[in-house]
Amino acid sequence: MSSTVDPSNTVVPDVETAVPSDTPPTPPPPPQPKQPVEVLYCAVCTLPTEYCEFGSSLTRCKEWLQKSHPDLYEQYYSEEGLQAKLGTLSLEAQSKLEKDVAKKEAKAEAKADAAHKKKMESQVTIKRIERNKRKFVTSVHGLEAFNVDLKKAAKLFAQKFATGSSVTKNPQGQDEIIVQGDVSEEILDMISDEVGVLKGVPEDNVQLVEEKKKKGGD
Amino acid sequence: MFKKFSPSTDVSGQTILKSSVQRSIRSSLLAQFNIDAETLEQIWPKKEPLTLVKCQELGLHLTLVDEHSREHISIYALQGEPLLFQHFDGPFYPTLRLLHKYPDILPMVKVDRGAIRFLLAGAHMMCPGMTSAGGYLPPPEQELKAGTPVTIHAEGKTHAAAIGLTKLSTEQMRKVNKGIGVEVVSYLGDDLWSVQKI
Ligand SMILES: [Zn+2]
Numbered sequence: 001m002s003s004t005v006d007p008s009n010t011v012v013p014d015v016e017t018a019v020p021s022d023t024p025p026t027p028p029p030p031p032q033p034k035q036p037v038e039v040l041y042c043a044v045c046t047l048p049t050e051y052c053e054f055g056s057s058l059t060r061c062k063e064w065l066q067k068s069h070p071d072l073y074e075q076y077y078s079e080e081g082l083q084a085k086l087g088t089l090s091l092e093a094q095s096k097l098e099k100d101v102a103k104k105e106a107k108a109e110a111k112a113d114a115a116h117k118k119k120m121e122s123q124v125t126i127k128r129i130e131r132n133k134r135k136f137v138t139s140v141h142g143l144e145a146f147n148v149d150l151k152k153a154a155k156l157f158a159q160k161f162a163t164g165s166s167v168t169k170n171p172q173g174q175d176e177i178i179v180q181g182d183v184s185e186e187i188l189d190m191i192s193d194e195v196g197v198l199k200g201v202p203e204d205n206v207q208l209v210e211e212k213k214k215k216g217g218d
Numbered sequence: 219m220f221k222k223f224s225p226s227t228d229v230s231g232q233t234i235l236k237s238s239v240q241r242s243i244r245s246s247l248l249a250q251f252n253i254d255a256e257t258l259e260q261i262w263p264k265k266e267p268l269t270l271v272k273c274q275e276l277g278l279h280l281t282l283v284d285e286h287s288r289e290h291i292s293i294y295a296l297q298g299e300p301l302l303f304q305h306f307d308g309p310f311y312p313t314l315r316l317l318h319k320y321p322d323i324l325p326m327v328k329v330d331r332g333a334i335r336f337l338l339a340g341a342h343m344m345c346p347g348m349t350s351a352g353g354y355l356p357p358p359e360q361e362l363k364a365g366t367p368v369t370i371h372a373e374g375k376t377h378a379a380a381i382g383l384t385k386l387s388t389e390q391m392r393k394v395n396k397g398i399g400v401e402v403v404s405y406l407g408d409d410l411w412s413v414q415k416i
Contacts, residue, residue, distance in 0.1 A: 033257040033259065038319075051375065054338045087330070088330055100335065
């Protein structure tokens with residue numbers, strides 16, 4: 001505000017002093033942080049949407065983008081969009097790129113299919129094991145095939161049954177969960193109810209078995 | 219640097235850093251990055267502790283030093299979100315997600331469209347990909363020395379595709395115009411990218 005003060009005003013002191021007392025000089029605004037750029041990431045391949053064309057899921061990426069951001073879809077994949085994208089790349093190189101992407105995509109799909117098939121074939125075993133007379137533990141094997149975090153599942157069982165529960169290696173060197181007490185039916189119920197981290201484990205793939213304590217001399 | 223990296227097996231421990239260490243990181247960032255104190259405060263508020271995640275046995279992508287150095291990568295996370303990483307006690311790098319939010323933290327080079335698919339497969343960037351019409355190197359008066367962390371942009375794209383370390387100065391890249399110009403340390407879709415929470 002001082003810049004608007006006419007130098008001739010300086011000879012009239014009361015005007016000069018009146019200005020600051022009425023409106024105290026505002027301090028310079030504190031420096032402001034830069035605002036972050038917002039980037040739209042693809043819900044399918046996680047990359048910024050402009051990079052979907054280099055991923056291995058372009059078909060699904062495009063479906064998602066067309067549904068959720070039709071304007072961007074138009075910008076990227078319309079005739080003009082495709083033309084603009086070419087940049088300095090030759091047509092020949094572009095068609096090679098597209099072929100590679102298609103190949104990559106087919107490969108990724110085959111891989112995902114195989115992984116899914118394998119997953120759906122794997123079994124979860126809940127085993128009631130007799131430790132002593134009428135003392136049982138329950139072992140749960142195979143949950144990791146359905147992307148269940150075993151530590152979290154063990155914790156879930158411990159909380160649910162207020163008992164000891166831990167991840168241990170079985171003699172074959174595979175991880176399994178050992179829960180104190182006979183809770184096999186309850187665990188099966190939790191799986192069918194898709195409780196917490198157990199979500200996604202198909203009930204049909206779970207089997208209940210029993211391991212009797214071997215009697216001495218048998 | 220982050221090929222075949224999996225947080226469940228490669229992370230050997232997480233520690234909250236002492237405040238003196240955090241202070242020194244903060245001043246290093248202000249010196250190394252093109253960033254002001256207010257913006258840094260917004261990204262990483264002083265009252266929020268930074269966590270150091272030490273990583274072992276990384277499938278090493280960076281050919282920076284030698285094979286034996288692969289375990290010396292540190293990831294710094296804020297509330298579980300990777301924010302920075304560092305190789306040995308080298309320069310700090312922002313993660314790509316941070317760089318997307320604040321694109322001018324690091325100086326930039328650009329590769330032409332033909333190089334993008336190699337870049338996103340983790341290849342180091344050859345000089346011709348940056349000196350060609352679709353590429354970009356800073357003008358001579360803003361020459362970057364060898365060993366400078368850079369953002370790698372891509373022709374026709376708005377957001378950064380990768381982070382690299384210059385192997386030659388940008389003027390040498392222009393002059394030599396062959397071989398590797400920028401080593402790629404992290405790229406879209408690599409295993410660090412996949413780690414959204416650690
Ligand atoms: Zn995508």
